[in-house]
Amino acid sequence: MSKTSAAGNAIALVGIGARGFILFRAFQQLRRHAVNPDMEDPGAKLTRWLPAxxxxALAVVVAVGVATVSAWGAVxxxxxTVASLLVVVIAGIVFAAYLWLAAEDYRRKEGYVVCEADYADAPRQIKATMRRIYRSARAVRVGRAHQDGMFxxxxxxxxxxxxxxxxxLSSEVAAGVRDLKPDAQESDRELIAVADTQIKAITEHLVEVERTLKRSASTADHLSKxxxxxxKRWxxxxxxxxxxxxxxxxxxRAxxxxxEATVEAKAKVPVEAADIEERIAAVATGYDEVTQVSGGEEGEKVDSPSHVSSTDEDPKAVGPAAIRAAKYSAVQATKRSSGGVRKLKKLLDENTAAGDQRNG
Known part of the structure; x- marks a missing residue:
């Protein structure tokens, strides 16, 4: 049972592929066509409905959506609405394809368009030559020079x-020769020879047209560039x-x-690292002095700052006293440093003034 179903599926797939190939070939044959410049387009009355x-379709989808939402709710x-959208899109595509195919068929029947299907019995060389002619003509037509009206x-x-x-004509002659050959007699050979000569002449003429159009397309493309x-340079x-x-x-901007960053950097007063080092050293020195005073090593008496009280009676007060002494030493060191800077600046100013007086 499974083998039968698999074979049926394979046959169905082959059929779908064959239909797709036939449709593709039909589309290619309709796409390669020649238009009669002396006639008006008879298929325009059908293709004019394509833009509508x-x-x-959009109006139908909106109407269905509004009606269904108001009747059954949003969900x-x-x-x-989504289902109707899919149906309308598929129906629109099918209808557009039908209009296009109907218009192309009507154009062929009226003689406005000639495509490859109209000379199906022509020799392969003629079909291939006509494809190259269509290609070269399209290359000239879509070029910039032709579109600008330079030609x-x-x-x-x-x-x-x-x-x-x-x-x-070659297709009709070739079809006649093909139908006559099975039952041809001695008297028909001359007619068949004449037909073969005509087909050969048509082939040579189309080959010459194809070569000329190819050169023209190359020249037009070069001019368009x-x-x-x-x-392009502009x-x-x-x-x-x-x-x-x-x-x-x-x-x-950079x-x-x-x-701006440079101005901000100049405006800021830099902090001297030496000042920080001097203050930390002064605090450390003061702490060491207070520790020595409070310890009283070997009974030696060391003078402490006047504002620091004796800590012999209370050992627990060594820490706070040391911190106060360190702060005092740091303040005194800072004052000495600041006073030294001021004295140095004053001395430099006096030397500069004396030098100016001598030069004057």
Missing amino acids: IAPV VGGVL GELELDRLVFAAAEQAI KIAEPE AEQKAADEARTAAQDRRR REKLE
Whole structure:
């Protein structure tokens, strides 16, 4: 049972792949086409409805969403709105594809468009040559030079359509030869030879058209690149100028920031490390002096600062007394340091004034 189901699935997948390939080939054949420049587009009356599909689909989804939300609430209405959105999108895509295919079929029937399906019986060389002709013509058509109207009224569509008509003729002749050969008689050989000669002449003509169009496409592409070069250089120069301006702006902001930081650094009064070292040394010295006084080593009597009381009777008071003495020593050291600085500055000023008087 499992083998049968697996075989059925494989056959279904092969069928889907074959249908997809057929659709792809049909799309490619319709895409490669030639347009009759002497006719108006008969499929325009069908394709004019294509732009209206999206607004109509949006209106339908909004209407369904409002109706479902008001009737069943936000949760159920939201689910139904999403479902309706998917259905409308799929239906819109199918309808747009149907309109496009119907318009293309109508154009072919009216003779406005010639595609590869119209000369299906033509020799392979002619089909390949026509594909290259379409490609070269499209390259010329989408080029900058042609879009800017530099070539004027270029009979490009007329040339391609004439080549497509030649391909149709070769297809009809080749189909006639194919149908006649199985039952051909001696008298039919001359006709078959004439038909083969015509097919050969059409092939040579289309090959020459393809070569000419290829050279024209190359020249047009080269001209389009030349036209775009000044704009490209202008865009590059503009980008370089913008980058230069941005760099200058960054430099200006960085310089302003650095100047502000420099001014702030000059405004701040620096702290001398020597002052901190001197104060710490003075505190340490005072602490050592008080410790020696309070200890009374070997009965020696050491004078202590007048404001520090004796601590012989109370050993627990050694710590606070030492701290007070250290603070006193630090203050005195700071005063001495500050007084020395002032005296040194005064002496330098007097020497400078005396030197100025002698020079005067």
